[in-house]
Amino acid sequence: MSATLTAPALDGAQVKRASRLPRLLSLTSVAVAVGLAVSMLVESNTVMSLLTQAVIYAVFALGLGFLLKQNGMVSFGHALFFGLSGYLVGVGASLTGSVGTVVVLTIAGIGFFAFALALVIVRVPGIAFGMLTLAIGQSFYVLVSKSRGVTGGADGMSIEFPPRVFGLEIGAFQDPASMFLISWLALVALVLALSLLLGTRFGPLTEAIRENEERVRFIGFRTLLPRAVVFAISAMVTAVGGALSALYTGFVSPESLHWSVSGTVLIMVVLGGSRTLWGPAVGAVVYYLFRDYVGEHTTHWMGIFGVSLIAVIVLWPAGIAGGVMHAVERIKRGSGRHA
């Protein structure tokens, strides 16, 4: 009896999962094609370096947005994972020649570090969590600025890379045209990986915890571990951004750990909309294009940005991605009616 009752539900889930994968893969190939097209069509070096920086921060924003989306938690200290990753790559590169290994170890190490940290801090509720992450991030900012011996202190640290990294010439990482493509592919791969992850039971489980942790505990799930895992994944994605940034610029400074960086990226996340995975990444690109455009015309970039930020948040609570999804829904419904 119960078997017949559950059977249709199971079928539904299987059908959904089966139809998900081809759709994801086709979207991924479209995204890859877009990246290739942009890197071929854009000739200006300035535009290319702007886009490269935007895509690197899009990876950062993807990580921070993932935390907000799956955990409902706002971190004001994610610059910690971004900057720390840059420093670890830098220090690692000065010790050994195989930077590829260093990058992989750095990201894994930050994952473990964030997981251990999360086990302690995710218990802190709501706004206090944001302030706690801010405090932890700022502590590292101070530590890094003060430890002149290892990090070069407030002046930052230039990184000497060996001629080949991940089997590519180091020049490929430091030239905007090729680095754009590398960062773009990394971004697309991360979005794909996270979507696949959220397609498993982990996705609905963490969303349920976000909505009501107590009820999920009542049903019999442990909630601390999934939340810590979300935090660790978010930190690792952010660390990928930090590593890309270090490879691209060959330089890390304590400023990359400052809380205002976390705040700026949080703005990108909200601007783009945190209800989808790709929203924050769009927010980052829009942020950079907007800043470049406004910065060219006026010195009051900060004020104008502040006003626009307030306007977008007030008028468009779900961000750019929310607006796009809404439009897509309407088009779908419209065409459905015609057919």
Added chain:
Amino acid sequence: MIGLQILNGLVYGSLLMIVASGLVLIYGLRRVVNFAHGSLFMLGAYIAYAAAQQFGFWVGLVAAVSVLAAVGFCLDRFGFRLLQDRDPLTVMLVTFGLLLVFEDVVQSVWGKQSYSLAAPESLAGTVELFGSPFPVYRLVIVAAGLAVAAALVGWLRHSRVGLFIRGASTDPVTTAMQGVNTDRLSGGVVAVGAALAGLAGVVSGPFLSLSPTMGSDILIDSFVVVVIGGLGSFAGAFVAAMILGQVQALGAVYLPDLAALLPFALMTAVLVWRPSGLSGSRT
């Protein structure tokens, strides 16, 4: 030597207390973590500086506090009141946007250089304390801090409006059902909170220097105070401000390399120990 450091800690602690009590007031009524609070502090200092150039310190003080009260009222009336049903993160980011606007305004009017506001002449001398001269003005800051604390306690504990405020910060809906106009109340309370930030800015003028970054510096410290004390708790904020003042002053002498780290270490330790702060009542 150590006596003087403790006194200096008391001075900074009193400043932090004034700023943080404004944050607590606003959080209590509107559940908003006001990122623009540091900018209000800065705005107060700059307005006082501009007015003091012409009319002296005291006119500057009155001007700054009144302008800031008006800014606070508008902030509530045209900001927090319209956004009260929105997600707290949204409102927090709106105040972040305001921070950017205020900083831009200050930078465009006064530039990036730093200024110093002269203390009024009657308070400019020094007194002999622990065998070395100590500026009278710093003692005035401590007195101002005590006066603000006493006034707030008297207002909140012993007046009818104070009762309404305490009611509304515990449960706004029930308080409104009893016939209290919580929107009007919030307007006044946010105005007082902003005025306190402005007051602290003016008072700090002769002690710290005026620069476009003074806002974010004090903002972070007062967040630390409010979070250590427990969001929404005055008693907690008072105690935390005094502790932080001492930690800063003594740390600067005995652990100069780590002084900047200590507030964050303290906050992390307190939150891990008691996730909702010293007072521990609300989140």
